[in-house]
Amino acid sequence: MRPHNFNAGPSVLPLPVLEEVQRSLLDTNGSGHCIMEWSHRSPEYDAVRFDAEQRLRRLLGLPSGDPWKVLFLQGGASLQFAMIPMNLATRDRQGHYLVTGVWAKKALEEAERLGAGRAAYHGKTSGFTRIPEAHEWRADASAAYLHVTTNNTIYGTQWPALPDSASIPLVADMSSDILSRSLPHDRCALLYAGAQKNLGPAGLTVVVLRQDLLARKVEGLPAILDYRAHVEADGILNTHPTFAVYLMGRVLKWMEDEGGLSVIAKRNQEKAAMLYAEIDRTGFYRGTADPASRSIMNVCFRLASEDLEKRFLEHAEALRLVGLKGHRSAGGIRASLYNALPSASVEALVAFMRDFERGCG
Amino acid sequence: MRPHNFNAGPSVLPLPVLEEVQRSLLDTNGSGHCIMEWSHRSPEYDAVRFDAEQRLRRLLGLPSGDPWKVLFLQGGASLQFAMIPMNLATRDRQGHYLVTGVWAKKALEEAERLGAGRAAYHGKTSGFTRIPEAHEWRADASAAYLHVTTNNTIYGTQWPALPDSASIPLVADMSSDILSRSLPHDRCALLYAGAQKNLGPAGLTVVVLRQDLLARKVEGLPAILDYRAHVEADGILNTHPTFAVYLMGRVLKWMEDEGGLSVIAKRNQEKAAMLYAEIDRTGFYRGTADPASRSIMNVCFRLASEDLEKRFLEHAEALRLVGLKGHRSAGGIRASLYNALPSASVEALVAFMRDFERGCG
Numbered sequence: 001m002r003p004h005n006f007n008a009g010p011s012v013l014p015l016p017v018l019e020e021v022q023r024s025l026l027d028t029n030g031s032g033h034c035i036m037e038w039s040h041r042s043p044e045y046d047a048v049r050f051d052a053e054q055r056l057r058r059l060l061g062l063p064s065g066d067p068w069k070v071l072f073l074q075g076g077a078s079l080q081f082a083m084i085p086m087n088l089a090t091r092d093r094q095g096h097y098l099v100t101g102v103w104a105k106k107a108l109e110e111a112e113r114l115g116a117g118r119a120a121y122h123g124k125t126s127g128f129t130r131i132p133e134a135h136e137w138r139a140d141a142s143a144a145y146l147h148v149t150t151n152n153t154i155y156g157t158q159w160p161a162l163p164d165s166a167s168i169p170l171v172a173d174m175s176s177d178i179l180s181r182s183l184p185h186d187r188c189a190l191l192y193a194g195a196q197k198n199l200g201p202a203g204l205t206v207v208v209l210r211q212d213l214l215a216r217k218v219e220g221l222p223a224i225l226d227y228r229a230h231v232e233a234d235g236i237l238n239t240h241p242t243f244a245v246y247l248m249g250r251v252l253k254w255m256e257d258e259g260g261l262s263v264i265a266k267r268n269q270e271k272a273a274m275l276y277a278e279i280d281r282t283g284f285y286r287g288t289a290d291p292a293s294r295s296i297m298n299v300c301f302r303l304a305s306e307d308l309e310k311r312f313l314e315h316a317e318a319l320r321l322v323g324l325k326g327h328r329s330a331g332g333i334r335a336s337l338y339n340a341l342p343s344a345s346v347e348a349l350v351a352f353m354r355d356f357e358r359g360c361g
Numbered sequence: 362m363r364p365h366n367f368n369a370g371p372s373v374l375p376l377p378v379l380e381e382v383q384r385s386l387l388d389t390n391g392s393g394h395c396i397m398e399w400s401h402r403s404p405e406y407d408a409v410r411f412d413a414e415q416r417l418r419r420l421l422g423l424p425s426g427d428p429w430k431v432l433f434l435q436g437g438a439s440l441q442f443a444m445i446p447m448n449l450a451t452r453d454r455q456g457h458y459l460v461t462g463v464w465a466k467k468a469l470e471e472a473e474r475l476g477a478g479r480a481a482y483h484g485k486t487s488g489f490t491r492i493p494e495a496h497e498w499r500a501d502a503s504a505a506y507l508h509v510t511t512n513n514t515i516y517g518t519q520w521p522a523l524p525d526s527a528s529i530p531l532v533a534d535m536s537s538d539i540l541s542r543s544l545p546h547d548r549c550a551l552l553y554a555g556a557q558k559n560l561g562p563a564g565l566t567v568v569v570l571r572q573d574l575l576a577r578k579v580e581g582l583p584a585i586l587d588y589r590a591h592v593e594a595d596g597i598l599n600t601h602p603t604f605a606v607y608l609m610g611r612v613l614k615w616m617e618d619e620g621g622l623s624v625i626a627k628r629n630q631e632k633a634a635m636l637y638a639e640i641d642r643t644g645f646y647r648g649t650a651d652p653a654s655r656s657i658m659n660v661c662f663r664l665a666s667e668d669l670e671k672r673f674l675e676h677a678e679a680l681r682l683v684g685l686k687g688h689r690s691a692g693g694i695r696a697s698l699y700n701a702l703p704s705a706s707v708e709a710l711v712a713f714m715r716d717f718e719r720g721c722g
Contacts, residue, residue: 013398
């Protein structure tokens with residue numbers, strides 16, 4: 001039986017996509033063999049990557065061609081934590097970071113190692129339970145960029161809207177909520193996401209950037225870490241993770257076939273609302289994020305004791321509700337509700353939560 | 362019909378492996394869902410990655426545990442071209458490079474961008490058609506490392522044995538011939554390979570290194586580019602390309618089931634010998650690599666004219682012999698004969714070559 005998969009990522013993929021991939025694995029797109037066996041320089045693969053790029057642009061609402069460039073890279077968001085300051089910041093003109101969680105903190109730390117970043121806000125003191133109001137953070141107009149992590153997977157908070165960075169280029173790590181809701185993506189100078197939550201399998205990172213960001217050539221930067229080199233090579237400087245790009249294209253097609261971003265976003269709202277309503281119903285469960293900052297992707301909550309949480313997780317696991325354990329740095333329970341998670345899985349979780357509460361009453 | 366796949370990489374995968382992956386795609390290892398949907402921090406995935414690592418160690422003949430560490434990274438050999446000098450060299454103590462082809466040259470160029478590399482040999486003047494003798498290259502005993510590209514995919518040459526680097530740590534890019542023949546791998550201080558030729562799909566890079574290489578902490582190096590950080594995180598600093606690691610494990614199991622490296626190596630020798638014999642038979646085809654430097658992985662040859670080569674490629678394609686076009690920088694014909702290419706495909710190519718020659722006679 002297929003489990004209800006609440007993993008924080010890698011996580012559940014759309015079943016119809018997996019079924020399609022399975023059917024065509026030995027004969028992708030009528031080629032007679034598997035996409036993994038194709039050359040990354042073949043016309044067949046070009047068709048796959050351009051199709052994925054066009055779907056991504058449509059879903060993000062970013063027009064084709066300039067000024068936006070789309071790169072399919074490797075190394076996860078973690079490599080972007082390094083590439084962003086290496087390409088865009090200097091010791092004299094640093095990147096400013098809105099540190100609202102663990103991944104935002106890691107992004108800042110990589111910039112700090114390079115001497116090229118500082119915090120514009122740091123939520124450590126408030127335990128990362130909320131997203132700051134505009135008056136609580138501050139970036140200098142001279143900052144190289146303002147970095148935001150739009151959704152915080154570990155603490156279950158999410159920026160309700162993109163922060164207003166005024167004239168500072170906005171750089172957004174959207175790894176855990178890309179294409180989960182409608183946003184004015186064109187306000188970002190650079191947005192990026194590891195694919196393994198809403199887009200596809202692990203091993204692919206999507207970077208969308210405005211070309212004018214790259215006006216300055218950075219001396220002493222290896223080509224593989226240089227956005228300019230990737231752009232100049234038409235997005236295929238070295239071998240792509242071809243299968244992951246293919247699979248992402250299938251996931252994006254699934255999203256479009258389902259009705260596009262507005263339909264997916266509505267579904268995500270409903271799934272999250274259903275779960276938060278159950279959390280708030282009696283006080284048996286306690287949401288950890290500030291209500292105004294609650295994420296629709298990662299829902300974090302606690303029970304009265306760690307012992308009770310342990311029993312909750314064991315019972316859930318036995319019912320094939322998997323991936324509910326909170327991140328080791330936060331504890332508690334976390335249910336990740338990415339795009340591909342069916343509403344039925346949230347219904348199953350809510351039903352289990354009621355039963356569990358009743359059993360403890 | 363499944364083509365005869367002579368792609369230079371990504372390339373052919375073992376059919377039994379693809380069939381197994383297809384069968385288990387919706388229910389990997391009895392989990393009820395797809396490996397791509399598992400957490401990279403789950404015990405299930407740990408079992409997959411440790412199994413792949415143990416198989417790799419056995420096939421390379423490297424004992425478990427210290428001093429060897431195995432890393433499953435992303436970014437291809439191209440990212441290693443940057444990480445190696447970033448981690449191991451300085452302006453004062455550079456890496457020395459044996460430049461025997463295009464990829465070796467790219468590796469050197471990344472080191473040069475960092476001011477941390479120079480050529481110990483450069484085959485440009487001889488058109489990269491041969492591997493130098495020991496007296497033709499020279500590295501200082503004070504070099505940070507000696508970098509060798511054991512097989513040159515584009516020009517079809519291969520080091521007949523690992524160069525003797527004496528006391529200098531040997532760093533080997535084995536992307537295009539890893540596990541194709543028996544070698545004293547323990548003579549390498551670091552060896553690496555993109556997976557997409559002999560190991561699995563694109564999107565995974567294997568790095569095996571001796572831990573004593575990392576004695577020096579490099580200041581100002583982002584964690585994601587720091588081998589020490591990867592080793593300290595037990596090889597899983599950030600999300601692995603989990604499906605690619607899984608698939609590599611299946612390919613390595615296939616190799617072991619076939620009889621291990623000695624059987625695969627013998628088969629590779631025979632495949633290459635069959636093709637070179639046909640090339641040398643009449644003079645209609647002309648091998649481009651110096652006979653003593655010929656690669657058993659990538660066989661490069663020319664016909665009398667570019668026009669004839671074009672016809673050769675068209676006829677081959679029509680018979681489903683694919684991927685035979687030489688690299689754009691070298692021209693001509695190139696047949697890549699990686700581990701997973703069946704002998705029957707080489708036989709089909711040889712038969713076609715005879716027919717084509719006869720038709721032109």
